[in-house]
Structure formats: C-alpha cells, structure tokens
Amino acid sequence: MTEEQAASVEALFKVLANDTRLRLLHEIARRDEATTLELAETLEMKPQAVSNQLQRLQDKRIVAGRREGNHVYYRIVDNCVIILLERALCLIEEDAKRAPGAPSW
Numbered sequence: 001m002t003e004e005q006a007a008s009v010e011a012l013f014k015v016l017a018n019d020t021r022l023r024l025l026h027e028i029a030r031r032d033e034a035t036t037l038e039l040a041e042t043l044e045m046k047p048q049a050v051s052n053q054l055q056r057l058q059d060k061r062i063v064a065g066r067r068e069g070n071h072v073y074y075r076i077v078d079n080c081v082i083i084l085l086e087r088a089l090c091l092i093e094e095d096a097k098r099a100p101g102a103p104s105w
Contacts, residue, residue: 015060020045021053022085028063029082033075 001009006064017020022044026043028034031053054074057063062081065072076082 012060015056015062016084018056020049020055021057024050024053024057025076025081025085028074028076033073035071035073037071039074073086097103 016025023043024039027039031038034042036047036050039045039054040050043050054063054065057097058074061072061077064077065074067073
C-alpha cells in the first residue's frame with residue numbers, strides 16, 4: 001500500500017467511523033434506497049440531522065441521491081461499501097464467538 005493509498009483509506013475510514021453514518025448505510029443497503037424521512041423515522045432522528053450525515057457520505061461519493069417530487073432517495077453508489085459493512089459485521093460476530101479469555105485482536 002502506498003502512502004497515498006493509505007491516506008485515502010484513512011480518510012474513508014474517518015467518514016465511516018461514525019455510528020450514525022454506519023447505521024444509515026446499513027439501512028440504505030437493507031432497503032436498496034431510502035428517503036431522508038424514512039431514514040429519520042427508522043433511526044429515530046430528526047430529518048435535518050440525517051440530512052447532515054448523508055451529506056458527509058455524499059461528499060465522499062459513498063451515497064448518491066435522486067430527486068422524485070419532494071423526496072430525495074439515497075442509494076449506495078459502490079457495492080464495495082456493502083461488502084465492507086458485511087465484513088465488519090462478520091468480524092464482530094466472529095469475535096463474539098470466541099471463548100471468554102481467548103486472545104482478541
């Protein structure tokens with residue numbers, strides 16, 4: 001990995017290192033696409049707060065929105081993000097399976 005690649009990965013992980021943004025991504029992945037209002041209701045957040053977090057994800061080209069009437073539908077742009085989320089959940093599940101006291105990474 002080059003220094004430039006490492007810096008890019010770090011920047012990506014900084015955006016993803018937020019529980020709200022991760023929950024938003026998970027919900028969008030689950031539905032294929034969702035509106036700000038749908039996401040706000042599901043995550044029990046204010047629409048403006050959801051919109052702010054979606055903007056951060058849009059700035060990194062992780063999600064994209066399409067307008068339909070008064071609604072903007074968000075979808076994940078790159079399937080690699082879904083794979084990354086799946087791998088992260090896999091790591092959590094595998095860690096939980098380890099016996100208490102077993103070495104953890």
